[in-house]
Amino acid sequence: QKEVEQNSGPLSVPEGAIASLNCTYSDRGSQSFFWYRQYSGKSPELIMFIYSNGDKEDGRFTAQLNKASQYVSLLIRDSQPSDSATYLCAVGEDSSYKLIFGSGTRLLVRP
Amino acid sequence: EPEVTQTPSHQVTQMGQEVILRCVPISNHLYFYWYRQILGQKVEFLVSFYNNEISEKSEIFDDQFSVERPDGSNFTLKIRSTKLEDSAMYFCATGQTGEETQYFGPGTRLLVL
Numbered sequence: 001q002k003e004v005e006q007n008s009g010p011l012s013v014p015e016g017a018i019a020s021l022n023c024t025y026s027d028r029g030s031q032s033f034f035w036y037r038q039y040s041g042k043s044p045e046l047i048m049f050i051y052s053n054g055d056k057e058d059g060r061f062t063a064q065l066n067k068a069s070q071y072v073s074l075l076i077r078d079s080q081p082s083d084s085a086t087y088l089c090a091v092g093e094d095s096s097y098k099l100i101f102g103s104g105t106r107l108l109v110r111p
Numbered sequence: 112e113p114e115v116t117q118t119p120s121h122q123v124t125q126m127g128q129e130v131i132l133r134c135v136p137i138s139n140h141l142y143f144y145w146y147r148q149i150l151g152q153k154v155e156f157l158v159s160f161y162n163n164e165i166s167e168k169s170e171i172f173d174d175q176f177s178v179e180r181p182d183g184s185n186f187t188l189k190i191r192s193t194k195l196e197d198s199a200m201y202f203c204a205t206g207q208t209g210e211e212t213q214y215f216g217p218g219t220r221l222l223v224l
Contacts, residue, residue, distance in 0.1 A: 034212065043202050043215040044154060088154065096167050097142060097206070099213060101154040
């Protein structure tokens with residue numbers, strides 16, 4: 001059974017701080033990695049995707065991928081109260097296009 | 112910006128009834144997916160659809176479920192005889208290619224009584 005693991009949180013950070021969200025995956029053949037944000041009762045909203053080892057930056061967000069360690073992370077700089085949500089890590093399987101989701105990490109940004 | 116749309120937003124049905132959930136994909140997208148999320152649980156893959164046929168389906172997607180693209184624009188999920196455990200949020204997602212990002216619709220909240 002292919003798994004994506006996330007700490008459920010909540011992760012609480014003060015406004016303006018860096019929030020660090022982590023995810024591990026079991027399928028070494030996975031090729032694509034996604035971070036989605038989900039507000040309560042809403043659908044997943046794409047934040048970032050990353051395919052290659054290393055860092056990828058987009059505005060306040062940085063995704064980091066380490067395929068050797070089967071680890072992907074999301075850094076949110078200058079966290080805002082509006083960033084408070086559940087962050088879902090999703091991994092694309094090597095042999096299909098379906099996404100396998102983690103259970104999500106709840107982030108709380110304190111004003 | 113183009114969006115995936117879904118109807119209805121909410122559906123309440125009696126156990127054993129049939130429901131049809133509808134999705135309008137982003138216009139140039141070719142890959143379509145249904146996921147569901149039971150309250151408090153993970154988002155789970157149900158089925159993927161490409162070139163008018165099912166590409167892959169999960170164990171959840173049994174004979175009670177079916178998908179089709181009846182008119183070239185809508186993408187539907189039918190549950191023939193709903194069970195209490197079918198109560199969940201159902202999300203349609205679409206992608207331009209199989210390898211790339213999937214964009215999610217707002218979801219349909221299904222409640223089976």
